[in-house]
Amino acid sequence: MRKKERFFRKNAAFLIGISLLLGVAGxxxxxxxxxxxxxxxxxxxxxxxFTNTLRPVSYLDENGRPAGYDIEVIKLIDERLxxxxxxxxxxxxxxxxxxxxxxxxxxxxxxxxxxxAREEKYLFxxxxxxxxxxxxxxxxxxxxxxxxxxxxxxxxxxxxFRPADAAINVIxxxxxxxxxxxxxxxxxxQFENADGVKWVASNRYDSWVIYESIYKGLVxxxxxxxxxxxxxxxxxxxxxxxTWALINRDETEFLDAYETVLIQLKNEGKxxxxxxxxxxTDVFQFDFVPLN
Numbered sequence: 309m310r311k312k313e314r315f316f317r318k319n320a321a322f323l324i325g326i327s328l329l330l331g332v333a334g335x336x337x338x339x340x341x342x343x344x345x346x347x348x349x350x351x352x353x354x355x356x357x358f359t360n361t362l363r364p365v366s367y368l369d370e371n372g373r374p375a376g377y378d379i380e381v382i383k384l385i386d387e388r389l390x391x392x393x394x395x396x397x398x399x400x401x402x403x404x405x406x407x408x409x410x411x412x413x414x415x416x417x418x419x420x421x422x423x424x425a426r427e428e429k430y431l432f433x434x435x436x437x438x439x440x441x442x443x444x445x446x447x448x449x450x451x452x453x454x455x456x457x458x459x460x461x462x463x464x465x466x467x468x469f470r471p472a473d474a475a476i477n478v479i480x481x482x483x484x485x486x487x488x489x490x491x492x493x494x495x496x497x498q499f500e501n502a503d504g505v506k507w508v509a510s511n512r513y514d515s516w517v518i519y520e521s522i523y524k525g526l527v528x529x530x531x532x533x534x535x536x537x538x539x540x541x542x543x544x545x546x547x548x549x550x551t552w553a554l555i556n557r558d559e560t561e562f563l564d565a566y567e568t569v570l571i572q573l574k575n576e577g578k579x580x581x582x583x584x585x586x587x588x589t590d591v592f593q594f595d596f597v598p599l600n
Contacts, residue, residue, distance in 0.1 A: 351393050354562060356382055357407050357416040360398030362521075364586050365419050365438070368398050377586040378417040381437055381570075384578060388569045392562065405554070414556050415566070419521075421474055421599050422552045431555040433567035435574055438583065439548035439591035441520035442478055445504075446542040447511050454544060456482045460489040464514035467504040468494040474549050474599060475517040481597050502526055502534060509540040520545065545589060550596040 358366040358378055366376040374396045386394040397413065404416035409429050419440065422432055446453055446464075453459060456479075459466065469476040476493065483490050501522050507513045523543060526534045555563050573579050580590045 351391060354392050354394045354415055355397055355407075355413045356394050357397045357399050357404035357413040358382075359401045359404060359418045361400075362419055364588075365521075366398075366417060374398060377438060377582055378419075380582050380586065381573070381579065382415075382417070384573055385566060385569045388572070389565050392565065408554050408556050411556055411558065414559050414562060415553055417551075417553050419551050420554060421549055423599055426554065429557070431557055431559060431563045432552050433555075433563060433570055435567060435570045436550035436552050436596065437570060438551045438579070438587075439594065439596055440474075440551055441545050441587070441589055441591055441594075442475060442547045442549065442597075443518050443520055443523055443543040444546050445508050445516040445518050445523065446544070447508050447514055448540050448542055449511070450514065450542065453515070453542075455546065456491060457486065457489055459515050460486070460491050462514075466491060466494070467507055467513045467516035468496040468499075469517075470498065471495050475519065477549070477599050478517050478547055478597050505534055505537060505541070509534075509537040546594075548591045548594040548596055549599065 358374065358376075360366065360368045360374075362376065362378075364376050366374070366378040369375040379396070382394060382396070386392070394415075399407070401418040401420075404413065404418050405420075407413035408416045417437065419438075420426070421440070422436070426432075444453075444456065444459070450462070450464065453462060453464070458464075466479075469479075476495070479491050479493050483493075501518070504513075504516050504518065505523070505526055508516050524532075526532055527538050527541070528535070553566070555566065570579075574592070580592045583592060584590045
C-alpha cells in the first residue's frame with residue numbers, strides 16, 4: 309500500500325511539473341506571437357508616428373492621449389487588421405518623416421501632400437486619407453463673388469504666391485480647366501502668410517487662396533494675432549488638396565493591407581463622417597487638386 313502511494317505521489321508531481329512547463333511555454337509563445345516583429349505567424353507591431361500639434365488633425369489631448377481625425381482613421385484601420393498591432397507615437401513632423409524614411413517608424417501622418425520628391429522616399433496608397441481645405445479669401449466688399457470664375461470675370465487681383473506654395477496648384481489647375489477665364493498668377497520669393505491676409509483686408513489685393521488651418525490660426529482661433537481683421541474678410545471653402553499617409557518603402561505588404569481598409573472606409577462613408585464630425589467639413593465632397 310505504501311509503495312502504491314509513493315508511486316502515485318511521484319507521478320502526480322511529475323505530471324504537475326510537466327503541466328507547469330507547458331503552461332509557461334504556451335504563455336511565452338503567445339507573448340512572442342503578439343510582439344512578433346514580422347515572422348509571418350503572429351501579430352506584427354507597426355509603429356505609427358503622427359504630428360502631435362496639428363489640432364484637430366492629430367494632437368495629444370489634455371490627458372496626453374492621441375486625438376484628432378488622423379488618429380481616428382488609423383484606429384479604424386487597426387481594428388480591421390488583426391495581423392497588425394499599431395503603436396501610436398506622437399512626435400514632430402520632422403521626426404516622423406525621417407523616422408519613416410529610416411525604418412524607425414513604418415507609417416506616419418503629418419497632414420502631408422503627395423509630391424514627386426516624396427514618392428521617391430515613401431510608399432503611398434492609391435486612396436488619400438484626407439485633404440487640406442482651401443479657402444477663397446476676399447475683401448469684405450466682394451459679397452457677390454462666390455468662385456474662381458467670379459474672380460476671373462471681375463478681373464480681381466490676387467495676392468502673389470511663393471513658388472513652392474501648394475495653393476499655387478489650385479490656380480494652375482483652374483487655369484488648365486478654364487482656358488478662356490484665366491487668373492493671373494504672380495509669384496514672390498518670400499513673405500509671411502500674415503502679410504497676405506493683411507493685404508486682402510486692406511484691399512491692397514482683392515483675393516487670395518489660403519489653407520484653412522493657416523487662416524484659422526491667424527484669424528479665428530483663440531488668441532489669433534489677426535482676429536481684428538475678420539470683420540474685413542470673406543472666406544469661401546471651395547476645394548481641397550489631398551493629404552496622405554507616408555509608408556516606409558520596404559512595407560509593401562502593410563501598404564496593401566492599409567490601402568484595402570482605407571478604400572473600404574471611404575466607400576462606407578466613414579471618412580466623410582469623421583471629416584464632418586472632427587474637421588467641421590466633409591473634405592471628400594470636393595475634387596482634390598493634384599500637385600505638380
